[in-house]
Amino acid sequence: MKTLTFADWDTVFAYLGHLARQERLLVILDEFPYLCEAAPELPSIIQRFWDLEEQHSRLFLVRCGSQPGFMEREVLGERSPLYGRRTGQLRLQPLDYREAGQFFAGYGWRDRLLAYGMLGGMPAYLQRFEPKRSLRENLLQEMLSAQGYLYEEPRFLLRMELRDVRVYASILGAIASGCTRLNEIAQRVGVAAHAVSKYLSVLQELGLIARAVPFLARAPQRSKQGRYHMLDPFLRCWYRFVYPHATLIEARQGELVYERFIRPQLDPYMGGIFEEVARAYMERYAAAELGVPPVVRTGREWAGDFDLDLMAEHADGSWTIGECKWTRRPVGVEVLRELRSRWERLGRRQRLPERVRYFIFSSGGFTPGLLRQRDGAIRLLGLAELFGEVSTTAEG
DSSP states (O other), X not given: OOOOOOSSHHHHHHHHHHHXXXXXXXXXXXXXXXXXXXXXXXXXXXXXXXXXXTTTOOEEEEEOOXXXXXXXXXXXXXXXXXXXXXXXXXXXXXOOHHHHHGGGTTSOHHHHHHHHHHHTTOHHHHTTSOTTSOHHHHHHHHTSSTTSTTTSHHHHHHHHHOSOHHHHHHHHHHHHTTOOSHHHHHHHHTOOHHHHHHHHHHHHHTTSEEEEOOTTOSSGGGXXXXXXXXXXXXXXXXXXXXXXGHHHHHTTOHHHHIIIIIGXXXXXXXXXXXXXXXXXXXXXTHHHHHOOOOEEEEEEEEOSSOEEEEEEEETTSOEEEEEEEOOSSOBOHHHHHXXXXXXXXXXXXXXXXXXXXXXXXXXXXXXXXXXXXXXXTEEEEOHHHHTXXXXXXXXX
């Protein structure tokens, strides 16, 4: 077979256009930002080709890129030569906790969620953990070693999208450590609040963080109760456990970091991950597996004296409230009593729907007393149920 060589991109598209006149032709330009870095004229060449050949060509052109900011500016943005010429767009999302768990078929349910809490849903990261090794061994090799693949990854991600990496890294580190309010973050990084607000907006646009408000907030955009959190579990884990201890890791003290700073904090860290997993379950799986009406939205509610880990509004107007317990022990009826008490206290402050379900998620199972309380309005879900491995009774 002869090797084809092309002098430039104009020649490439002339050749592709010729082939596509005869038959449907799929062409994928992977890592489009890097191609444009080597050939800045490429978007204009594609624009010219498309304007001249679109009506005659059966070419199906796909452009892919791992830099969301570049793709939005240079491909979808109004100033791009390609603006208005797309047939469609798709922003690929990370795998959810259940899909990610399939990478670790040899792990138990608890370790699958722990792996998800460390790696998130990016397949490239999930593949770095070898299922035949323990989570501890995988962490030491891939994240707690200066030579590990995942040790430098967050820095690479920021450098691809941002200029002032140091400030952004400090902000992400502050959020990962528990600073969730604007003023808390500003104080931690030593930058004025109005300046931090601009950095936070950029991180939100990149999909790295999000601002959450109480579920019952009447004006979410203007609410002063907003809290920032990191969307990607991998980045959250890295900035919580790796970023603060880089000096020790580079001194080959990864085992010390794990034993002293990670292992004792894994259960508190996983509490927040478990809440997000529960909300993801409600949004994606609950209707099909439990027979409850489809979920319109989910979130958290917090007030001065208590909070609710899970609130969900259903399509029929009913609501679900839930408690999430990342624990090694079975939870008992006192959790249900407290959940009901919080709903009643909330009802004294504002009008709430009459129809409500109580969901309790537990990684450690349930006591016999609590199991006897189950009915159509009281649901108990353990790890096996979250992974769809235990059949549940639909609502009557």
